Amino acid sequence: MIKILDRNFELSYSNELIQEKVKQVAARLNEDYAGKNPVMVCILNGAFMFAADLVRELTFQPEILFAKFSSYEGMQSTGVLRELIGVNANLQARDVIIVEDIVDTGNTMYNLLPQFINKGAKSVKICSFLQKPECLTAPLKVDYCAMEIPNAFIVGYGLDYNGMGRNYKDIYTVVED
Numbered sequence: 001m002i003k004i005l006d007r008n009f010e011l012s013y014s015n016e017l018i019q020e021k022v023k024q025v026a027a028r029l030n031e032d033y034a035g036k037n038p039v040m041v042c043i044l045n046g047a048f049m050f051a052a053d054l055v056r057e058l059t060f061q062p063e064i065l066f067a068k069f070s071s072y073e074g075m076q077s078t079g080v081l082r083e084l085i086g087v088n089a090n091l092q093a094r095d096v097i098i099v100e101d102i103v104d105t106g107n108t109m110y111n112l113l114p115q116f117i118n119k120g121a122k123s124v125k126i127c128s129f130l131q132k133p134e135c136l137t138a139p140l141k142v143d144y145c146a147m148e149i150p151n152a153f154i155v156g157y158g159l160d161y162n163g164m165g166r167n168y169k170d171i172y173t174v175v176e177d
């Protein structure tokens with residue numbers, strides 16, 4: 001059990017399991033992108049740890065970029081996510097893989113996709129470390145997902161609770177009081 005700010009969290013997924021899942025999803029990418037040079041866009045902040053582990057398992061040569069968008073909060077009506085750190089590379093005719101930490105309702109990814117498609121990418125695929133399938137409401141296809149998890153709030157392995165907890169190498173689930 002760990003305490004972050006005012007909440008208790010219990011261990012759910014060990015780093016050993018996480019690494020196994022990362023290797024499995026990397027193997028799928030290695031098969032699908034063999035001989036290609038896709039652009040992999042790590043979505044900050046949450047995906048930094050997953051992206052770092054994932055790219056070290058790849059046998060093709062990706063170009064690795066980082067992007068950051070304003071959180072979805074307060075933007076539901078427009079569905080537009082503001083770009084805080086943008087992708088400067090020319091994506092014209094490139095294969096793009098968006099590397100994300102977690103897909104919950106799918107709204108974030110659904111609204112992000114056009115940002116890449118509109119830059120002329122040849123293909124845009126989503127590679128999310130986690131997905132909560134029960135929560136998906138957006139018409140979104142997560143092409144690569146390392147692990148499906150139930151609907152509960154988690155921290156660690158890049159994911160935060162009010163800015164804290166990203167550094168844990170394991171994943172913890174909130175203990176409801």
Ligand code: 5GP
Nearest residue numbers: 102103104105106107108152153154159160
């Ligand atoms: P969506 O738009 O798919 O509903 O939400 C995706 C975003 O919500 C993720 O990128 C992440 O920032 C956040 N999120 C969703 N579920 C969790 C969770 O269990 N823990 C944390 N820390 N963030 C989450």
